[in-house]
Amino acid sequence: MEVRAKRYLPSSLAILSFALSALALESLSSSGKVKLFFDYAMWGSFFLSLLALWIDSQMFSSHSVISTMLLELIGGFLVILGRIGSILANGTFSLGYFLPLFGTYYTKTGLTLSLLIFPGAFLTFAFSFFHAVMGSPLPFSSGPSIRSLLLQSKYYLNVLSFSLSARPLILYLLVGAVAFVFRFYPELKWGSWLIGWDTPEYVAHLEDFVTNLNPFSSYYWQGGMRNIPPMLDIILLPAALLGGAWEAFKLYPSIAYGILTSLSALLAYRVYRAGLKGSLFAGLFTMLFVLNLRISWDYQRQLLGSIFLLAFLIKAEEWKDELVTWRSFTLVLLSSFASMSHEVIGLAIFVSSLVLLYISAKRGSLLGFFSGLISAFIAFSLEAWYWKGVFTYSPNVGYLPVGIVSSLYDLESPWVVSYLIAGMGIAIPLSLYTMSKHPRPLVNASAIALIFAGISPLIAPSTSVATWYRFLIGVSPILSTMTAVGAVEVLKDWRTFFSFFLLFSLPGLAFSYGYNLSMIYPRELREFPYALVPSSPEISYLQVEKFFSENYTYPLPIIADPDIARYVHLSIRNPLPQQLMWSSPSNDTICYAAEISKEAYIVTRTNLSSTFFECISEYNIEDKLGSIFLYKVSLTRVDKAQ
Structure with a gap:
């Protein structure tokens, strides 16, 4: 009886599998849409x-594979192809993010591929039942x-594993190549459009740098003059000179x-x-980790800084x-390059350099001590230069150390929790x-420093680190590596693995950005795109750029x-x-322009005829580019005292 039960166990499992796939199809056909049950089934x-x-x-391991077992294996292959293919199509190839493994929504391609599970489950059931009845394939x-x-397959895998272990460089290159293809797909999909909201501004800034080759000069950035970390400009300068800044930012990310x-x-x-x-798992997990992908969307300087930070560590x-x-000397060089790449990375370098200084001092290593001291000094000096001082003044709080700003606890703290739950989850x-x-x-020191800076609104209710969410995003390359090692x-x-996998499958826990029960959290993530896509790929943007390239005369103000x-x-x-x-x-902006010039351009989606602006005496529509109005206006100064 026990032998008979064991013989029918595979077919019993297979019929349950087929029944679940059939119920999933019934759910799809009856509702006309993919529900949560479909994916779990x-x-x-x-x-x-x-x-x-x-x-x-x-x-039946002793039986020939060229038998009815082959048909059962084909069924298993269809099941694997349907599941893995649908995951890739649902997340990677449609949006550019690797979305949750469980409960995710479906694209048309993903749904089509997932339906392969149905015939695969049927083949597995039919032939496992046939083998149970007949007693053998x-x-x-x-x-x-x-x-x-x-055994032969295992042998070849062991040979491959041994070869990679003897030549780990191949492993790193392989992982990097996979990540390049993964990240480059959205660039190919969107053609010449730049991926990311800030990326056009990076292109414009790089072109500014080409005409003014001073890495420690102040440059225009999003409406103001900033001391910008220069490392990315220095590295991309040859590419900008040879192929153009636009093309450089199509390839660089x-x-x-x-x-x-x-x-x-590594x-x-x-x-x-x-x-x-x-190591392989760490590389692939880092590739798929949503916060790392967020960095690559349009935090281009921070992406470079993350590279130098990992190399330094x-x-x-x-x-x-x-x-x-x-x-x-190499450590000082790497730390300097990292600090010259981004402000967030500068903090991690400063703290880790102090730790290196402390460890070296305890061990009596002069080289280590001075390496840490010089690296920390350079990081601090650069941070002071970026912020134009070591103190800032806030009307609400008073004088604060560089990088610290006033904040509202009730507003900022929910966003912090959102990043911790939706961005990092069970990592x-x-x-x-x-x-x-x-x-x-x-x-550890680098990770802790970035995390504490990131959760600063929870620690100090009236103040926080400026753009604290950039620090929580900035720790993600370190965090994803640690997570993979721990996993x-x-x-x-196997029991721990099963428990973890069960937890991982529940809606709203891991990788919870943008789906199911967790929508309340990711909806609040700051500066978080829904996918690796351009920001509003409208042809009118390029028409605006062309208009000013051909018609603009310095120094007429442009609002x-x-x-x-950006364009x-x-x-x-x-x-x-x-x-x-x-x-x-706005009245304030336009009246400020009137103090400078008698004319100005206004490029906006606002119809000026429907709004009164006291400093505009006359306006003409130079062009209408899609939803964008391009005005040339005559300005009149208004004496506020009167």
Whole structure:
């Protein structure tokens, strides 16, 4: 009786799998749309089919693979193809983000691919039941047994694993290449359009830099003059001179993302000793982690800074106990490049450099001490230059240290919670596990500094770090690597793995950005796009750029809506804030322009005829580009005292 029950176990699992896929189809046909049940039913069918196939292949492992077992294997292949293909089509190839594995919505391609699970589940059920009734598979011809085929496959995998272990560089290049293709797909999909809201402004700024090659000069940026971290401009200068700034920013984000992912795998391999599988998983997880993708959308300087930060941390952790002169110089160079890339990264470098200084002082290492001291000094000096001082003044609070601003607790704190839950999810406990199990002082210090800066609205109710969410996003390359390392170790036990996977599958927990029960959280994420797409790819933007390239005469002021001003900036080199006003038309802005000039351009979606502006005496519509009005107005100064 027990043998008979065991023989019918695979077919029992397979019929449950087929029943779930049939119920999913019924749900789809009756409602006409994909509901949450559909995805969970397809997942259930996927797991049950593969479990039935695995048990059947173990029971009949001595039989020829060229038999009815081949048809059952084809069923399993269809199930795998349908599930993995639909995941990729639903997230990666439609939006550019890798969306949640469970409960996600479906694209047309994703839905079509997922339907392959139905015939796959049927084949698995039909032939597992046939094998149970007949007692064995029906051979078609002689051939290798299932066991020998599995052993041979395992042998080749071991050979591949050994080859990669002997040449880890191949692994890093492979991971980086996959990440490049993954990130470059949206660039190809959208043709010549730039991905990201800020990216056109990066292009305009790079063109400004080409005409004024001074890395430590103030440049126009989104309506004001800023001391901008210069490293990205320096690196992309040759590309801008050879191929153009626009083309440089079509390629740079994908190349940089590939390098970042490779460094994540390297961090796991060299610093955390995660081994081949752990390093590969770390690289792929970093590639798919939604906050890392957010950095690549249009935080282009921060993306470069993340690369230099990981490179610095890897080398500093490896060398801190055995520093020699050239290693010390390399660490100072890497830390300087990181600090010259972005303000957020400068904080991580400053803190980790102080930790290096402290560790070296305890061990009596002069090279380490001075490496940390010089790196910290450069990071602090650059931060002071970026902020134009070491103190800022807030009318509500008073004088505050550089980078600290006043904030509203009731407004900011829910956003912090949103990032922690929707952005990081269950990556937090796994990264905390890695930090405690594998204490790496420099990596931990960098991560803790960025996290504390990111959650500052919760710590100090009246103040916070400026753009605190950039720090929570900035820690994500480190956090994703730690999470992968922790997951590989924690999930070795199948019971822990199953519990984690069950938790992972619940709606609204992991990768909860933008779906199911978690919508209340991601809706509040600041500066978070719904996908890796251009910001409003309207042809009228390019027409605005062309108009000013052909018709603009310096120094006539231009008042432009912020989204349009990015493309106006593309046509004007090194403007001043009073020349290109990054603002929707208002009485204050227009009257300010009247103090400077008797005429001005106004580029807006606002119909000026429906609004009174006291400083406009006459206006003419120069052009109507889609929904964008392009006015040339005559201005009159108004004496406010009267």
